[in-house]
Amino acid sequence: MARDIPGIIGSLIFIAVGLLALYYSRDFTPLGSVFPRTIAGAMILLSVVYIAVAWLRPKAPASHQPGSVWRRVALVVIMVAWALLLDRLGFLTTSVICFAALLVISNYDRWTPAMAVAYVATAAVVLGGLYSIFRFLLKVPLPPGILI
Numbered sequence: 001m002a003r004d005i006p007g008i009i010g011s012l013i014f015i016a017v018g019l020l021a022l023y024y025s026r027d028f029t030p031l032g033s034v035f036p037r038t039i040a041g042a043m044i045l046l047s048v049v050y051i052a053v054a055w056l057r058p059k060a061p062a063s064h065q066p067g068s069v070w071r072r073v074a075l076v077v078i079m080v081a082w083a084l085l086l087d088r089l090g091f092l093t094t095s096v097i098c099f100a101a102l103l104v105i106s107n108y109d110r111w112t113p114a115m116a117v118a119y120v121a122t123a124a125v126v127l128g129g130l131y132s133i134f135r136f137l138l139k140v141p142l143p144p145g146i147l148i
Helices: 005-027 034-056 069-089 092-107 114-135
Strands: none
Touching: 005 034, 069 092, 092 114
16 A cells, blocks of 8 residues: 655645735735635645645555546646637636636546536536636636627
8 A cells, every 4th residue: 555645745835825825915905815715715624634634544555557648638728728818808708718628638438418418417516616716705806798
């Protein structure tokens, strides 16, 4: 049984970044500090949870399988497109397009009607939830677009 040492180190780095975000957000306005403090708190909490799980429940070594280069390149291209199109198309429109593209490149299995319905429902919940959290809870001004 082996512990995920790289994952633990990465979690420690995320804890440090979260602490730095908390430190530097102390000078922000109360409204301006909501988003960075929320994200920093989540990063710290989830990193601590991961370290605890990785330390207490080591896993058997997994067999390494080579990844797909074109999928990795496509991931980078989609994420860059997401960032570049955000102002032009708006948060929701860009997110729907790029989320769908990510689903297409990340699915290794055959597409079935049931899987497509499940993916569409999941995408609606995830994107709707993120939009609601950013817009209404964290008060982040999102770029308007075609859908909203």
